[in-house]
């Protein structure tokens with residue numbers, strides 16, 4: 178499933194620190210052979226406690242988590258949409274991702290230049306949003322001039338598109354990102370071809386200093402309020418601490434986290450939230466050879482899920498044996514689950530549920 182999340186924000190807010198900590202993290206490096214595709218693309222393992230619960234019951238030779246692709250997009254500056262600071266190129270990279278993580282600087286440090294002078298989440302977020310909106314505006318204007326003629330000559334689809342494109346141009350003209358105003362699936366479908374930057378789902382990251390890891394500072398409160406106002410998620414973390422944590426082995430990590438008063442690294446939360454933002458879910462396969470998490474789109478039916486493992490599984494799909502983690506924890510083995518009638522047999526129309534444990538039967 179090649180779905181990617183892009184990390185965006187102003188320069189010097191901690192994007193690369195977070196990216197490096199995520200893509201160089203020990204878990205990812207051990208389990209994925211191509212951890213870094215190129216310097217700005219990384220693959221990260223998605224931490225999932227359900228996998229630990231499965232591994233505690235079913236001993237296996239190999240454990241494979243779910244993965245997600247991450248892109249470190251260079252910092253955007255005011256004027257990027259006019260090409261300032263290689264702006265057009267960086268904005269182009271955002272076109273290629275499916276969701277964005279917007280990092281906002283919430284830490285003071287006189288040694289690290291803040292391009293706009295000082296900490297101000299509201300201003301920083303609106304600078305980025307403005308550049309994205311200006312880019313979208315020129316995209317939609319080009320789209321309008323492309324289809325106007327066809328719409329006038331009676332092409333129904335072009336006419337429908339024209340109406341939505343005009344609406345989008347109007348919304349952007351008012352300074353509103355598309356994600357806040359266009360939510361109707363039919364309308365969204367008509368604008369897919371434009372790959373609008375402000376139509377992508379956003380998750381905010383408030384990057385703080387180690388002194389604000391437990392208690393929110395004023396800047397974090399502002400980011401949270403902005404996120405809440407647009408129904409977006411917000412994760413607070415300290416990039417610097419996270420990169421130190423990522424370099425530690427499991428035992429040291431647990432101790433460090435305890436000292437900090439945290440249950441888990443902020444990056445673990447960030448990765449899980451980003452995975453959800455992409456509309457991704459997980460099913461598991463378990464056995465002696467490997468316990469593995471597989472990534473599907475929310476709403477996948479059983480044969481599509483089988484196809485994630487192998488196209489032959491999808492083509493020759495017969496049925497899926499499915500059980501839940503809770504039942505596995507109760508009955509401890511597949512034999513016991515079967516004896517208790519806890520393994521369901523599901524057909525082609527079964528919609529896979531997040532967390533299902535599955536075994537596929539197929540014809541070759």
Ligand SMILES: Nc1nc2c(ncn2[C@@H]2O[C@H](COP(=O)(O)OP(=O)(O)O)[C@@H](O)[C@H]2O)c(=O)[nH]1
Pocket residue numbers: 186187188189190191192193194195252284285286289384385386387414415416417418
């Ligand atoms: N104090 C503090 N410094 C940080 C934090 N995250 C990143 N930095 C520092 O800020 C500087 C810029 O970080 P970088 O990740 O390169 O920013 P980018 O331009 O957004 O990619 C580096 O010197 C980092 O060490 C943080 O959480 N706290």
Ligand SMILES: [Mg+2]
Pocket residue numbers: 192193194251252
């Ligand atoms: Mg950077």
